[in-house]
Amino acid sequence: MDYFRKATNTSPTVMMDSKTKSVLISGSSLCRDITIYASVINDMIEQFERFDYKDLNIKLDVFNTMAAKSLIDLLKYFKFNRKAPSIHWYFDKKDQEMQEMANDYSELLEMEFEISDN
Structure with missing residues (x-):
């Protein structure tokens, strides 16, 4: 594992593994501290500068506006600075709002996402 950040009550798990070439952002992202x-x-x-990750898996249950901005910043980094990994956005099939967010981000950033329910 190249990078691991354990989930808290207000932040998601982040796992980056160059052996599997995958990144996972999973859980709830409700922290109010932009820093x-x-x-x-x-x-x-x-x-991402050090390793060639092929997949970015986003499995967020809920996120606030600060997390939304940070996620957009990360995705813009791919769009403007390097080749983007395949972006897989997973949502609970009962959560249409999260599915709409994935579609909105994909359209806004003009990036292809694989969007599917868990």
Whole structure:
């Protein structure tokens, strides 16, 4: 494992593994401190610079506006600075709002996402 950040009550698990070439962001993201998000995004970008990850798996149950901005910043990094990994966005089939968010992000950033229910 290249990078691991354990989930808390307000932040998701982040796992980056160069052996499997995959990244997972999973859980709830409700932290109100933007500096924490900035730190995690910077850590992730540093790892993306070091290793060639092929898959970014997003499995968020819920996230707030600060997390939304941070996620967009990460995705913009792929769009403008390097080849993007395949982006897989998973949502609970009962959560249409999360599915709509995935579609909105894909359209806004003009990036292809694989969007599916768990």
